[in-house]
Amino acid sequence: MRSFKEAVLDFVKSIPKGKVVSYGQVAAAVGSPRAARQVGAVLGQLYSLSSVPWWRVVNSQGVISIKGNWAATKEQQKALLLKENIKVNESFKIEMQKFGWKMK
DNA sequence: ACGGTGACACCAG
DNA sequence: TCTGGTGCCACCG
Numbered sequence: 095m096r097s098f099k100e101a102v103l104d105f106v107k108s109i110p111k112g113k114v115v116s117y118g119q120v121a122a123a124v125g126s127p128r129a130a131r132q133v134g135a136v137l138g139q140l141y142s143l144s145s146v147p148w149w150r151v152v153n154s155q156g157v158i159s160i161k162g163n164w165a166a167t168k169e170q171q172k173a174l175l176l177k178e179n180i181k182v183n184e185s186f187k188i189e190m191q192k193f194g195w196k197m198k
Numbered sequence: 199a200c201g202g203t204g205a206c207a208c209c210a211g
Numbered sequence: 212t213c214t215g216g217t218g219c220c221a222c223c224g
Contacts, residue, residue, distance in 0.1 A: 098221060117206050121220095127207095132221045134205035151205075159205050166205085 098124060102136045109150045112178045113195035114188055116154045134159075141165040142174070149174040156190035158182070 096104075101124035109115055117130040126132070137148040142165070149171045153159045158168045172182045180193050 118208095121206085126220075128219045129221065130206040131204050131219075132206090135203090135222070137205055148205085153205075154207060161205070164205070168205095171205090 098126065098129065098132060099136050101125070102133055103146055106137070106146050106148060106151060109147055109195055111147075112180060112193070114150045114152055114156070114175070114180060114190070114193050115195050116156075116190070117151060118154055119195075120151060138164050142170050150178075150195075152188060156188040156194070158186040158188075 102120055105120055105123045117133040118127070120133045121127055121129045133151070137146075137151060140146055140148045148166070158171050160166060160168045160171060168186055172186060175182050175188070180188060182188055
């Protein structure tokens with residue numbers, strides 16, 4: 095049985111470029127619909143140059159929710175998203191309806 | 199074993 | 212739309 099952490103990282107790596115998903119979606123995808131907070135805890139261990147596209151994960155409202163004190167910053171995530179043609183407004187908000195990734 | 203903690207989600211006002 | 216409170220659960224000391 096793979097650990098929750100590994101499952102999360104594996105799923106995040108499968109997110110296609112140019113798309114974003116919510117923490118809840120990731121949690122649900124790995125079998126724990128209520129463990130969205132843990133997803134954040136896992137991503138918090140990564141950094142901007144990681145092989146894992148952690149920046150494609152935002153909260154359910156489509157907003158970047160890094161508080162600070164973490165390896166990465168909101169500005170950093172915003173820049174990475176813009177680089178993939180994903181629009182991020184002044185409030186660090188993304189149009190989930192347009193950039194959200196719906197699994198099948 | 200147990201309680202504190204938290205890149206969240208969801209609901210009420 | 213925004214704020215605050217509550218539920219949740221994997222991880223760590």
